[in-house]
Amino acid sequence: MQNNKYNYDVIYIGSGHAAFDGAKKLCKKGFKIAFVEADAVGGTCPNWGCNAKITLDLPITLAKKQHRMNSIVEGDTKVNWHANMQNKHAGIDNIKINREATMKSLGMDVIHGFAKFTDAHTLEINGEHVTSDKIVIATGLTPHKVNVENTELSHDSKDFLNLDKMPKSMAIVGTGYIAMEFATMANEAGADVTMLMHSDKALRGFYQPYVEKVINEMKESGIHFIQNADIHAFNRDSDNYVVNYGDKQELNVEWILDASGRVPMVHNMGLEEIGVKYDDKKGVIVNDYLQTSVNNIYASGDVAATGQPNLTPTATFESQYLNHLFAGENDKAIDFPAIPSVVFTSPRISQMGVSVAEAEKSDEYTIEKHDMAGTWFRQATKAKIAENAYVFDKEHRLVGFTEISDDADNTIDTLVPAVNMHMNEEEIERNVHLFPSIGHEAWKNL
Ligand SMILES: Cc1cc2nc3c(=O)[nH]c(=O)nc-3n(C[C@H](O)[C@H](O)[C@H](O)COP(=O)(O)OP(=O)(O)OC[C@H]3O[C@@H](n4cnc5c(N)ncnc54)[C@H](O)[C@@H]3O)c2cc1C
Numbered sequence: 001m002q003n004n005k006y007n008y009d010v011i012y013i014g015s016g017h018a019a020f021d022g023a024k025k026l027c028k029k030g031f032k033i034a035f036v037e038a039d040a041v042g043g044t045c046p047n048w049g050c051n052a053k054i055t056l057d058l059p060i061t062l063a064k065k066q067h068r069m070n071s072i073v074e075g076d077t078k079v080n081w082h083a084n085m086q087n088k089h090a091g092i093d094n095i096k097i098n099r100e101a102t103m104k105s106l107g108m109d110v111i112h113g114f115a116k117f118t119d120a121h122t123l124e125i126n127g128e129h130v131t132s133d134k135i136v137i138a139t140g141l142t143p144h145k146v147n148v149e150n151t152e153l154s155h156d157s158k159d160f161l162n163l164d165k166m167p168k169s170m171a172i173v174g175t176g177y178i179a180m181e182f183a184t185m186a187n188e189a190g191a192d193v194t195m196l197m198h199s200d201k202a203l204r205g206f207y208q209p210y211v212e213k214v215i216n217e218m219k220e221s222g223i224h225f226i227q228n229a230d231i232h233a234f235n236r237d238s239d240n241y242v243v244n245y246g247d248k249q250e251l252n253v254e255w256i257l258d259a260s261g262r263v264p265m266v267h268n269m270g271l272e273e274i275g276v277k278y279d280d281k282k283g284v285i286v287n288d289y290l291q292t293s294v295n296n297i298y299a300s301g302d303v304a305a306t307g308q309p310n311l312t313p314t315a316t317f318e319s320q321y322l323n324h325l326f327a328g329e330n331d332k333a334i335d336f337p338a339i340p341s342v343v344f345t346s347p348r349i350s351q352m353g354v355s356v357a358e359a360e361k362s363d364e365y366t367i368e369k370h371d372m373a374g375t376w377f378r379q380a381t382k383a384k385i386a387e388n389a390y391v392f393d394k395e396h397r398l399v400g401f402t403e404i405s406d407d408a409d410n411t412i413d414t415l416v417p418a419v420n421m422h423m424n425e426e427e428i429e430r431n432v433h434l435f436p437s438i439g440h441e442a443w444k445n446l
C-alpha cells in the first residue's frame with residue numbers, strides 16, 4: 001500500500017487490456033489495486049472481440065484455403081457453423097472466470113458493477129463508495145447504432161459472435177473492420193450477405209488498391225455491395241426483416257448486423273460533474289501522459305482520445321506506460337511506436353507506420369512494391385493474391401509496410417522490429433531468420 005488515505009492506490013474502471021496488462025505489474029510493486037467491471041472480466045478483446053472472432057475465423061480460413069488447394073487436398077470442405085460456435089464457447093467462455101481468478105490470486109480486487117464518479121477520488125458502485133488515490137478510466141467502446149427508424153431491430157458484433165445458427169441471409173451496415181471480417185465468415189458459413197456501404201469506400205485507413213482487391217474477392221465469393229446505401233429504416237416482415245434504403249428500395253433479410261462503428265463509453269459516469277473532459281466520438285481527452293483534465297484521473301485504451309488505432313496492442317502499450325509512470329520509473333511523455341493492424345478478411349490486409357498514400361505525397365520516402373503471388377513459397381499453398389509495399393526513409397530504413405495476402409498478419413508481425421528499432425542494413429543482416437518461412441520471405445526484401 002502506497003497511501004493510507006484511500007481504499008486503493010489505483011482503481012481501474014474496466015478490466016480489459018487497457019487496465020489489466022499494466023496493473024498486474026504494478027501490483028507486484030506493492031500497489032493496492034481494484035478493477036470495477038460492469039460486464040465480463042477481461043473486457044471486449046477476449047470475450048467479444050479479437051479472441052472470440054479469431055476462434056470462429058480460423059476454421060473459415062482453413063476452409064477457404066482448402067477450396068483453393070482442392071486439386072491437392074481433395075474433398076469438399078464445409079464449415080459447420082454450430083460446431084464452430086461450440087468450439088468458440090469451449091475456448092472463450094472460461095476466460096473471464098480464469099482472468100478474475102488470476103487478478104485475485106495476485107492480490108487485486110474485482111468489484112462487479114457500473115462505476116460512477118461522485119468526486120475525483122470516489123466511485124459509487126452498486127450504492128457503495130470506494131476511494132482511490134489514482135483512477136484510470138479504461139471503459140473502452142460500445143457499438144454505435146445507426147440513426148434510422150426501428151434501429152433496435154438490428155444486431156451488433158456481440159450478437160454475431162454468439163450466433164448459434166447462421167441465418168440464410170444477412171444485411172451488414174458499414175464496411176469497416178467488423179463488417180468486412182464478419183461478412184467473410186458469414187459468407188463462407190453459407191449466408192447470402194449484402195453490404196450496405198455508407199459511401200463508395202471501404203476500410204478507409206488501408207491502401208485502397210488492396211481494399212479494392214479484397215472487395216473483388218468478396219464479390220467473387222457471392223457477397224453483394226451496395227454503395228451509398230442511404231438507409232432509412234429497418235422493418236419486420238413476418239419472420240424476416242426489411243431494410244429500406246436509397247430511393248424506395250428494399251432488402252429482405254433474415255438478420256441485420258449494424259457494424260457502423262463503436263463509440264466511447266463515457267456516459268452516465270459523472271465525468272461532467274467532476275470536470276473530466278471528453279469528446280462523444282473520440283473519447284476522454286488526455287495529455288501526453290494519459291492524464292485527463294483532472295490531475296489524479298487517467299484514461300487508457302480505446303476510450304482515451306490519443307489518435308492511435310483502437311486495438312488491443314495499443315491498450316496494452318498504454319496500460320504498461322501507466323504502470324511505469326505510477327511506479328515513478330518513467331516521467332517522460334508517452335511515445336507511441338508504429339502499431340501494426342490487420343483486417344482478417346480473405347485475403348487479409350495489414351498495415352503499419354507510414355502509409356503508401358502518405359509516402360506517395362512526400363519526397364522523404366521511397367516505395368518498393370512486390371508481387372509475391374508467383375513466388376515458390378506462396379505457390380506451395382496456391383496463393384491467388386500476395387502483394388506488398390515497403391516504405392523506406394532517405395537512409396533506406398523501413399518506416400512503413402502494407403500487404404494483402406493470406407499471410408499478411410504474420411508478415412507484418414515479423415517486420416515490426418525493423419520499423420520500431422529503425423534497423424540499418426548491418427542490424428538487419430545480423431538477424432538470421434528461419435527458412436523456409438513467411439518471415440524469411442518478408443525480411444529478404446529489405
Ligand atoms: C468484434 C471485435 C473484434 C476485434 N478484433 C480485434 C483484433 O483482431 N485485434 C485487435 O488488436 N483488436 C481488435 N478489436 C479491438 C479490441 O478488442 C480493443 O481495442 C480492446 O479490447 C480495447 O481494450 P480496452 O481495455 O481499452 O477496452 P475493453 O476491452 O472494451 O474494456 C472496457 C471494459 O470496461 C467496462 N466498462 C465500461 N464502462 C464501465 C463502467 N462505468 N463501470 C465499470 N465497467 C465499465 C466494459 O464492460 C468493458 O469490459 C476488436 C474489437 C471488436 C469489437
Ligand SMILES: NC(=O)c1ccc[n+]([C@@H]2O[C@H](COP(=O)([O-])OP(=O)(O)OC[C@H]3O[C@@H](n4cnc5c(N)ncnc54)[C@H](O)[C@@H]3O)[C@@H](O)[C@H]2O)c1
Nearest residue numbers: 174175176177178179198259260261262310311342343344
Ligand atoms: N482486426 C482488427 O484489429 C479489428 C477487428 C474489429 C474491430 N477492430 C476495432 O474496433 C473498432 C470498431 O470497428 P468497426 O468495424 O465497428 O468500426 P470502423 O470504424 O472500422 O467501421 C465503421 C463502418 O461504418 C460505416 N458507417 C459509419 N457511420 C455510418 C452510418 N451512419 N451509416 C452507415 N454506415 C456508417 C463507416 O463508413 C465504416 O465503414 C475499429 O476501429 C478497430 O479499431 C479491430
